[in-house]
Amino acid sequence: MRNTRALIIDDEPDIRELLSLTLLRMGMDCDAAADVGEAFTYLKDNEYNICLTDMKLPDGTGLDVVRYIQANLPGLPVAVITAHGNMDTAIEAMKAGAFDFLNKPVDLKALRQLVDAAVSSSQLQTSTNDEIDGQIDIIGESSAVLKLKSSIKKLARSQAPVYISGESGTGKELVARAIHKLGPRADQAFVPVNCGAIPSELVESEFFGYKKGAFTGAHQDSEGLFQAASGGTLFLDEVADLPLSMQVKILRAIQEKAVRPVGTQNEVNVDVRILSATHKDLNALVSKGEFRQDLFYRLNVIQLDVPPLRERREDIKPLVKHILSRLDSDLGDEHTSISAEALDKLKQYSFPGNIRELENILERAFTLCDHEKIGTEDLQLQAAILDDEQTGMPRASSxxxxxxxxxxxxxxxxxxxxxxxxxxxxxxxxxxxxxxxxxxxxxxxxxxxxxxxxxxxxxxxxxxxx
Structure with a gap:
């Protein structure tokens, strides 16, 4: 890490020395401050790639440092060191803008991983806005989408958990992938998992892995999703569907940054960033006792709302162009367009299924029309909004x-x-x-x-x- 510099803030000389030696061995230059006042002097006079601060300091707290850096040096990653098990403080720091947190006693391997990610994040600041925008695969230039892209760019630099809320079909996984792609973990795995698609009896072994012989059918060791995503990002899609019995185990894994595979007493350290999403109202589920409040609090450090398509109708035209281009490329030699009348019809439609529904409508129209221009009759929008009760069709046994x-x-x-x-x-x-x-x-x-x-x-x- 040539030409990189760190600021360490802790009132205990032994801790300052331990952290300094570790970072020096990583090739970093270090300055060390014993309190908030001294830290502010260093921050005013020098440039750093990372700041590590204890939470309890003689003349203030680590939160004071986080807030100062957010106000004056927003591109500088700052990580807080908290007492073991004090997650409320860590979450408060990340809500204030902290890059990540470490528990005491500090695990040196976890420290090195955090520093690597933080330095990579600080170096990402050199990319231009055009370069960054080109990596976000979200179509549209509406004010709602521009605001969403701006939030994605900001959140990509952090390691804080992000809860992505939005209706079905709005592209929540696309947003999660963009956050991962623009962040310091981009070269590592992005592991998406649909929490509602895993049978309840297999959830623990899927997430945490298992040892050979742990249960019938466990013929060999298997790593779980947390281990598969270690170093990268774990995306918990439809997180509201996690069984209550599993939620407390997921919470512990996130807080301790470790998992215990089924069939063993040994924990395995994991380094993952957690992104989660659901189309359900998690607040309402918490109120009903159907989702753990402590897990929601841990996942919802930062909330990012994805707008429905009806709130960004000016994006329908570029979305249609993009989808038809993709469908054409699947066949290789098509040049499909859409009539102005058909496009107007789409702009007037409410899209309860959002972008996913738009894709389905266009795919159906693409396959049914006998020419290269889709008309209003090809869209079959009336069919799109009718359900079984409206059509009066009997439902077959399923x-x-x-x-x-x-x-x-x-x-x-x-x-x-x-x-x-x-x-x-x-x-x-x-x-x-x-x-x-x-x-x-x-x-x-x-x-x-x-x-x-x-x-x-x-x-x-x-x-x-x-």
Missing amino acids: TNHFKQALACGSIDAYLEEIEKEILLDALEKDRWNKTNAAKTLGISFRSFRYRLKKLDLDNQNDSEEN
Whole structure:
């Protein structure tokens, strides 16, 4: 870490010496202050890549240092050192702008990991706004999106847990990935997990891993999600669906920065940044006793709200252009556009399913239209807003479908298998002639070709005469 400098603030000479020696061995230059006043003098006269401060100081607290740095040196990462188990203080510091925290007694390996991340974060400040914006894969230039991008850039520099709230389909995972991508952990793993998709009896082993022989079927050691994400970011999607019995164990893992694999008494240190999201109202769930208040408090250090599509209608046009371009590239030689009337219809639509619904509407229109310009009739917006009760259609029994979807691992995987079977049966019936198979199924040749491409079935030997 050549040409890097740290400021250490602690009133105990032994701690100052220990921290200084550790950072010196990492190749850093160090200054050490015994109180807040001395620290402010150093901060005014020097430039630093990281500041480490104890919480209890003779003439103030570490929070005073954090607030001073936020007001005067916002690009400087500052980490606080707290008494073991005093999470309220650590959370208060991160809410005030602290980069991260360390528990006493200080674990030197954890210290080195924190310093590496902090120095990387301070060096990220040299990137231009255009360079940073180019790495955020969020389409739109509305005021709501510009505000969201600004928040993402700021939060990427921190290690504080972020709770991402927003309706279904707004792109919460995309936001989480952007925070990870722009931060000092970008070169490490981003591990997303849908908390509601893991069977309750497997949650602990999935998150914490297990030792061989811990339970029936545990034929070898397996690392859990926390270990897989160590050094990087763990994204807890739909965190509201975590079983109550598991929430306290997740809380402990986050606070102690360690996990205990199933079947062992030994803890494994993990270094992860926690991002979480849900479309549910966590505050309401806490009030009902359905979500632990202490875990919510730990996850919701910083809250980031993702706006629904109806609050950023000016972004619909660039989103449509982006989605159609992606659909075209899937087929390789299409140049699909949308009529002005159809675009106006989309701008007037409420999009209860947000961007995910827009993608579904355009994909359906893309596959159904027989030409290269999507019109209002291709959008089928009325069909998009009707549910089973509105249509009056009887609901088929889903028992067998439900069981088979579970066996496939997800509903998407199951539906893909069904669609593959239908397409292949049609091709076989019509002697592998795609044009005839499309007519048999009552869909356009373009729609049939797109489905084959999407499901990787487009290499069949067949005749395609029209």
